[in-house]
Amino acid sequence: MKRLSGLLRASFSGMASMTALCLCVPAEAAPQPESLQVPPGFHISVVTDQAPNARELARGARGTIFAGTRGPGKVYAITGVDGGGPVVVRTIAEGLTLPVGVAYHDGDLYVSDSQRIVVLRDIENHLDKPPRPETVADNLPYRIGDHSWKFIAFGPDNRLYVPIGAPCNVCDVGHDFGKIISMAPDGTDRRDVAFGIRNTVGFTWQPGSGTMWFTDNGRDNMGDDMPSDELNRLDTPGQSFGYPYCHQGNVPDPEFGKQHACSEFTPPALLLGAHVAALGLRFYEGTQFPAAYHGNLIIAEHGSWNRSQLAGYQVVNVAFGADGKPMAPKVLVGGFRQGQHAWGRPADVLPLPDGSVLISDDLSGSLYRLSYGEAAPTP
Template identity: 50%
Template sequence: MNYLSKISVALGIGITLVTFGCQQNQKAEAQSVKTQNSANKQNISGATSEVKLDKIKLPPNFKIDVWAADIPNAREMAISEDGIVFVGNRQENKVYAVIDEDGDGKADTKFTLADDLHMPNGVAYKDGDLYVGEVSRIIRFKDIKNNLNNPKYEVVYDGYPTETHHGWKFIAFGPDGKLYVPVGAPCNICEPEKEIFASITRLDVDSPNPTPEIYAKGVRNSVGFDWDPKTGDMWFTDNGRDMMGDDVPNCELNHITEAGQHFGYPYWHEGTVKDPEFGDKGGPASDYVAPAAKLGAHVAPLGMRFYEGNMFPTEYKNQVIIAKHGSWNRSKKSGYVLTSLKVDGSSATDEKEFATGWLDEEAQEAWGRPVDVQELKDGSLLISDDMAGVIYRVTYSAK
């Protein structure tokens, strides 16, 4: 072999090794969590679901797939820095950790972290610890990533009301490091005796004796909130009351600008609709904070997030994406969609449908109900569905 040939071979081997190394590094990054077998670990790579993805309509160049199946009653999601997706549920007693270990864009592993909880709808992740919101308490799984095989929890606070009507929790950490926990009204419409009802509270989980502080009042039932990445302000969805007809009142998207604000319940709905039973007991509508956007009657807006990723087109940057779970007592069903809104300061406008198709409009039958949305590190969007028991993944690829 001549000198030039030897150089060519050497260069070829070097390029191959470099390419292989890059591929391995990319693979290693995608597989940042490798787990051991244990009694609470389940392989779900072959799990199937009866979903109708062909019915889902998205904007051009978007695609939806099932990211994880066999996630019964999948509700709120929280994601660790290395991609572990924690999932709560409302109708069962379990909390899951779901992982894509081989980096193929679909989950293949599910850990059951607990199976003795009371409506563990809410999950939040901070500094390596997983927090779960039950009806009356907040629990914590310390250093959860390193304890998936043998998860144990401690009680952080157990003094929230025990009423289950709107008692399930959506929880999340704010920019101040505190855990925000809503306490829904224990009724469709009433003037609760205890101040903590119909509120959003916040809890200092690092305190040796945490005590809820009421952060927002007059909030009937919030099951979704997030913070504007530009301003740090909190935004939340709120479910309107029932039994006032098909089209009244609207569910709401609200904007909090300071602690202690009152958003109207039970006296006023959607800012201008006076409650027929309790309206005369409150002050004028001007005493309360009107919604930033009206989302439609009975649509049941739940999880919402500001989109901060780079996968979707630039117009989605910092938009709010909301999961509308869908109506239960409207003569013609509403909701069962994802929508997006533009947020600028205190303004939320230009609501558009982002994903539709879970409801067969003609038959008035739903096969799925979106609950929460969360963003993966690559900018793709996860959507939980408590009816179909799956988590979807929405991706975008320009053509």
């Protein structure tokens, strides 16, 4: 561990704000469910701790839970989560490049790669002998750098939405990067949806209105408390949210801010906090949780890596006021860290038909179930 710490310190010696996170936690930690903290009446339990680096989650028509990964290059299929049998984790694809994103659509599983989208056809009928990944969209914009992993999802228009992250901490990305695009399920008819986005690793659509909401991770190296991660709402295709010129709606970038005023861009709907690394989010439409949670957003905060005092490492609940505007986030699941030591990093959330919510944790390789009331925790 001392040798690893020395290598990391050397690698990041130019970053004055480098925190102890990369130096304090192992590459994979054991889950500590007894440390997790939830509001009164809620329960949390480990569904499985056999899904290394589990990131985005999707559910198949038969209840199979699919999970993408980043480092391992694998995609998992997890059965038994809905009950009726033991929980079994299968690897259904491997050797991919940063396959963070998974999206289930009409029996097929779509998976993101750094430069393409592949699909596993009729997947729930072939879990034990999965088909070879078939490329449906190739030559996605790519440049060596940061943020080439992709959270993906199908919208209410049956189109696949794909982010094209900025290949840097902060740089002038033009119209090739820093955006969200959409395409038909066969990869054709690509359209630009939104611009000025540094790195979104979570988006979803509000039931009823069909409005798209997404998280965006703010740039680094502007200090502990600047800028904030954002919760954004897309009202009109083509909106720009400011990157790299303006951060959190009101902070000009030190290098690029003189080129465009913050007033030229769509401001965030809500500031989530600096460096919390807000990732996956979903609207809660279940009935198991108290009525006050219905229609709220649940957001996974992966946690900071370059803040002198760690931030994030929790799952938060965002309610909406009578005016329809999101209110300040409140902690729904905490305890993934104790002080400066983190053992877990929430990456995505997925409400289930019974009203409970799955949470992926890519540091411990676990999935948890958050339930309420008399619902028995899954062993």
